[in-house]
Amino acid sequence: MNGPKVIFTLPIDIPPFGQVKITETVVNSWIVMAFLVLLSIFLTHNMKKVPKGKQCLVEKGYLMLQNLVKNTMGEDKLGFVPYIGTLMMFSAVGSLSSMTGLRPLTADLNTTLGWALVTFMLVQVNNIRRHGVGGWLKSFVQPVPFLLPSNIISEVANPISMSFRHFGNIASGLVVTNLVYTGLAALTSIITGGWATVPFLQLGIPAVLSVYFDLLASCLQAFIFCMLTMVFVSMAMDD
């Protein structure tokens, strides 16, 4: 298994990091974004007062999302519905894109760390907005000043653990699937004595793994990432 391939390099030099590399992850996320934009335009153009066909589906999905946000964050935070919906769709489709043969864009720590940093900023900004800068700084020395380092660590650990959770689940699926494919190819050549040029054992058997690693883990991780974002942000806004 290798990291994402570098497709091309931008001729812009940023001093500590060197040239900007456009990797497979970035290109795949452009593809996923384009797909999502086209899908949204297709699903929402030509809406009627009385829903029919695809509009029923979209309205049902939106209501489910709105209910989820309402139940988790509360009645007054429905403004987060578009962000949570976008995050969920992008994450789910980005991970599910591995079924079409693309490298899933969430199997790269950069993607998930970016999302987790957005959540981190939302939490901190809402905390400051709610308690003021003084109250925010005071919350770090809250029970006793002695706990300052551990409070800072527990704040910083949140985005790290969120991003590693999503990345680890998808990337481990990638590693296990790759190992199984390689093993089945070797097994084919052992059984047939190197006679078969097509590794026919790869047919069908890895699909069982794909149901778990691609379908279930992708949807579950998208859901969990959004749930954790909602819980952290509403906690910062409420207490």
Add this chain to the structure above:
Amino acid sequence: MERAFVLAASAIGAGLAMIAGLGPGIGQGFAAGKACEAVGRQPEASSDVTRTMLLGCAVAESTGIYSLVISIVLIFMNPLVNML
């Protein structure tokens, strides 16, 4: 020679790191069992129970994910070999 030794030690270390997979397994099994009990007691709350269980499982999983990341780093982008 040194390189081979470091590589072998990293491979063993990666395997040992994955022992941490025990903890999340036990924890998630515990959570799932309790969720089954809760659904048995209150079948009408099953969707809420399932949602809470999945969230709890995901959080319990993070220690296992850390060990996975450590073993991926040890195997695929070994930092110890570069230190030789």
